[in-house]
């Protein structure tokens with residue numbers, strides 16, 4: 165007879181009831197039942213097959229059960245004859261709890277107890293099923309909630325710029341659409357920062373991001389509550405001015421520019437940038453697309469940018485035509501390269517002391533298929549913008565190099581000056597292009613001088629010094645072109661490895677140079693002499709100018725009075741003379 169107690173039974177209920185999953189509930193039930201009923205073998209059967217067994221191998225028990233306990237006993241390999249008792253569990257007979265013991269068969273009380281244990285196991289299993297279903301449901305709900313939250317977050321991100329907290333282009337256009345539909349006069353400002361790239365490049369992206377955050381703050385500060393500021397991307401911002409005509413928008417734009425022009429404290433120093441602004445207004449009943457309105461403001465901003473830093477331009481319909489011209493010019497320039505529409509003319513550099521020709525400057529011309537000539541000033545900026553300047557520049561190098569080599573057969577001292585654009589200068593392959601040209605044309609490096617405008621050099625003087633040093637290493641000469649039109653830092657001028665200063669023609673604007681003109685040019689010539697630079701005066705157009713420049717000790721001169729730019733075949737005679 166066994167000695168089970170209420171305590172053991174309570175323990176059994178607690179252990180099975182607190183099991184987390186079906187496997188541990190059945191295992192605990194089987195082990196405890198065997199223990200309480202002092203059985204040699206315990207098992208849980210599902211569908212008549214042993215699911216788990218204790219005290220015997222499952223396969224051996226399956227075999228013994230299959231051989232049939234016809235009188236309530238079984239023979240298990242390695243054990244004595246065992247008395248078997250089992251009780252069903254689960255509402256619709258999920259399985260059986262089985263014990264088998266040697267010695268005495270189970271008493272009716274013990275069978276009752278086994279029955280109670282089986283019922284407990286059934287209840288515990290039902291409970292586990294219910295709880296796990298509930299857990300799955302809860303997890304499902306939590307996952308759905310997290311997904312909804314992520315979706316909302318991404319929508320919010322798409323509508324708000326994470327860096328500045330301002331609305332994005334998407335939200336800005338939505339708000340603009342509302343205003344346009346309401347038919348109140350609405351102005352759109354397209355703001356592009358000037359010199360932002362330089363800050364990003366020199367101080368790093370983190371400083372650049374910090375700066376954008378400050379700019380957003382300044383923009384917000386300039387607006388009324390009903391206005392909207394947005395970040396379109398990069399260093400581009402937009403502003404929607406509620407109930408504002410174009411005339412009223414201009415002073416707001418100027419206030420914004422003034423505000424952005426004030427120094428920003430970034431990384432322990434004062435950083436100065438600027439902004440260019442284009443304005444487009446929706447003011448009449450004509451339906452307007454918000455995207456078009458923003459596009460018009462962008463076109464006006466482009467024009468403002470071209471007019472110089474810190475400008476405000478109000479959109480006018482003809483600007484579209486100009487934008488279209490820019491687009492067609494890109495494809496025209498591409499075609500011009502393919503169809504050989506570029507020509508070179510040459511303008512001599514004349515020694516002022518004796519009037520002899522020291523060299524020639526190659527000047528690129530674009531002859532369109534209709535015979536019209538386009539001046540470099542009208543296509544070089546565009547070619548710089550779309551990158552075609554690199555191909556045009558290589559063509560100029562080759563063509564001028566070949567021509568110079570031809571001339572040097574009869575004029576071995578003739579020097580060749582070639583204009584180089586800012587984009588060419590910073591192109592990593594440019595020095596190799598020059599070297600290749602010198603080798604192919606069999607020109608000594610000292611026969612060639614590359615001209616770089618002052619504004620290109622002063623835009624990024626440190627970068628320019630690096631690029632010029634590479635070129636200087638080839639042995640070619642370097643000249644500062646249009647000197648006096650930019651804002652040269654004299655300390656940099658001293659450090660640039662240049663040989664020649666080409667004084668801009670603006671200095672001799674008067675046919676009869678005035679005392680003031682001469683004083684300024686004298687100062688420049690003396691500066692050049694102190695830096696051991698050769699001087700070239702550009703734009704000599706009268707005899708009086710020529711005489712005055714010769715007297716000042718300028719080395720070389722260029723200009724209509726000396727010789728106009730001409731095709732190479734027409735230039736041979738004057739050069740040879």
Ligand SMILES: [Mg+2]
Pocket residue numbers: 525583615645
């Ligand atoms: Mg030049």
